[in-house]
Amino acid sequence: MSATPDPRLKAESLTVRTLAGFDETVRVLGSKSYTNRYLAIASLSGQETVIDNALLSDDTVYLARAIEAFGHVTCDIDHATARIRVTPTGKAMRAPSEEIFVGGAGTPLRFLISMAGHAEGTTVITGNARMQERPMGDLLKALPALGVDATAVRGNGSPPIRVIGGSFKGGATSISGAVSSQFTSSLIINALRAQTDTEITISDELISKPYVEMTLAALKEMGVSVDRDEYRRFTVPAGQQARGGQVTVEPDASGMSYFLAAAAILQSRVVIPGIGAGSHQGDVHLVQALERMGCRTEVTDDSITLTGGPLHGIDIDMEAMPDVVPSLAIAAAYAEGTTRITNIASLRVKECDRIAAVTTELRKMGIDVEEHADAMYITGGTPHGAVIDTYDDHRIAMTFAIGGLRTEGVVIKDPGCVAKSFPTFWQTLDTLHPTLESTK
Numbered sequence: 001m002s003a004t005p006d007p008r009l010k011a012e013s014l015t016v017r018t019l020a021g022f023d024e025t026v027r028v029l030g031s032k033s034y035t036n037r038y039l040a041i042a043s044l045s046g047q048e049t050v051i052d053n054a055l056l057s058d059d060t061v062y063l064a065r066a067i068e069a070f071g072h073v074t075c076d077i078d079h080a081t082a083r084i085r086v087t088p089t090g091k092a093m094r095a096p097s098e099e100i101f102v103g104g105a106g107t108p109l110r111f112l113i114s115m116a117g118h119a120e121g122t123t124v125i126t127g128n129a130r131m132q133e134r135p136m137g138d139l140l141k142a143l144p145a146l147g148v149d150a151t152a153v154r155g156n157g158s159p160p161i162r163v164i165g166g167s168f169k170g171g172a173t174s175i176s177g178a179v180s181s182q183f184t185s186s187l188i189i190n191a192l193r194a195q196t197d198t199e200i201t202i203s204d205e206l207i208s209k210p211y212v213e214m215t216l217a218a219l220k221e222m223g224v225s226v227d228r229d230e231y232r233r234f235t236v237p238a239g240q241q242a243r244g245g246q247v248t249v250e251p252d253a254s255g256m257s258y259f260l261a262a263a264a265i266l267q268s269r270v271v272i273p274g275i276g277a278g279s280h281q282g283d284v285h286l287v288q289a290l291e292r293m294g295c296r297t298e299v300t301d302d303s304i305t306l307t308g309g310p311l312h313g314i315d316i317d318m319e320a321m322p323d324v325v326p327s328l329a330i331a332a333a334y335a336e337g338t339t340r341i342t343n344i345a346s347l348r349v350k351e352c353d354r355i356a357a358v359t360t361e362l363r364k365m366g367i368d369v370e371e372h373a374d375a376m377y378i379t380g381g382t383p384h385g386a387v388i389d390t391y392d393d394h395r396i397a398m399t400f401a402i403g404g405l406r407t408e409g410v411v412i413k414d415p416g417c418v419a420k421s422f423p424t425f426w427q428t429l430d431t432l433h434p435t436l437e438s439t440k
């Protein structure tokens, strides 16, 4: 994949060309979630670490630069090989004098709040306008018991967040898992450098559980073990050191979802290499959801193949795979009958309110959507073209681009927002050469 930025990322809007069908192998970039985790763990390990097939996107580059600001490591990014080398400088972690800014990168910001607990001095971390609305309160409440004073500068539970650090000693804390799993992952990862054992009790129900599995898997791969009582309690024994060396990031399951949805609605075939049955990424399970809707799938140890068929609506609880809800929603728009997607309240506090955004934009295309506080009921039909607002949300842009492969006249505004997680998305979309005659 080219390391040259796609000029379309600067366009005001893009009109998507329709395709009659395709039969392609599509390579997607490395996982955003694993790249964030390896970066954070490597930086706390004190060992040189090489991260191969790293995702190099807005979010992960923000995290790498923010980590460097603490002075204890450098993160050298090689765009040509998709490699990040994290090298200790031998200096202690210190709060940077400048505010840390991470744009719209939610996971990085949440990881950095706990990380700043290790850095002597006062760190202020913030992001873009939407980031300044996203919830951090549960994490702020959990950190004092571990020795870290973290507060919202404006007292509203959202960034900017001020952390008085150098004091992450460990101990026992409890945290709500109801709003985001990223808080729990942040505590588990950063407990790696605590002076004593760290015991994290989930005070209610943890959402987005596969992401915590990914946290544990990344730590395990780097030689760190975490004791657990299912999803109720996680204990990170003190005195462990993550090994450095080399790790390879698997392809991003959320990024893959757009190409699965494309094959589903175009009754086409797609093969995604490099990811398969053993993946801890919860978004891989979109495959089974699309199978239930009428697709044929084959999942091996290291590839996923999906062949689209006539689609029909299903009822599905998507609490464990929030990021691929828009991808399923676009498939639902072309399915016969109603798809009821439930248990997705967390979508309201992502890069935008994704329940509202998907509802509004599907309705613009003539699709009937019933919007609920934590659910969407989508009745499939014959969508028509529309100018799609993307709300500075990569997943809204990529989702509706897929609709544009099947429906004439879909225009995606602000196509550059895909750079948050998939800067080569438009180039990857170009690789779906029509095997039949293009309709345009």
Ligand SMILES: O=C(O)C1=C[C@@H](OP(=O)(O)O)[C@@H](O)[C@H](O)C1
Residues within 6 Å of the ligand: 032, 033, 034, 036, 107, 179, 180, 181, 182, 185, 207, 208, 211, 322, 323, 346
């Ligand atoms: O830990 C992670 O890497 C992520 C966790 C999820 O967030 P929530 O736990 O807030 O649902 C997901 O939406 C996000 O894109 C990435």
Ligand SMILES: C=C(OP(=O)(O)O)C(=O)O
Residues within 6 Å of the ligand: 104, 105, 106, 107, 108, 323, 350, 351, 395, 421
């Ligand atoms: C919700 C997302 O990311 P984050 O929370 O890391 O901003 C996402 O990538 O869909």
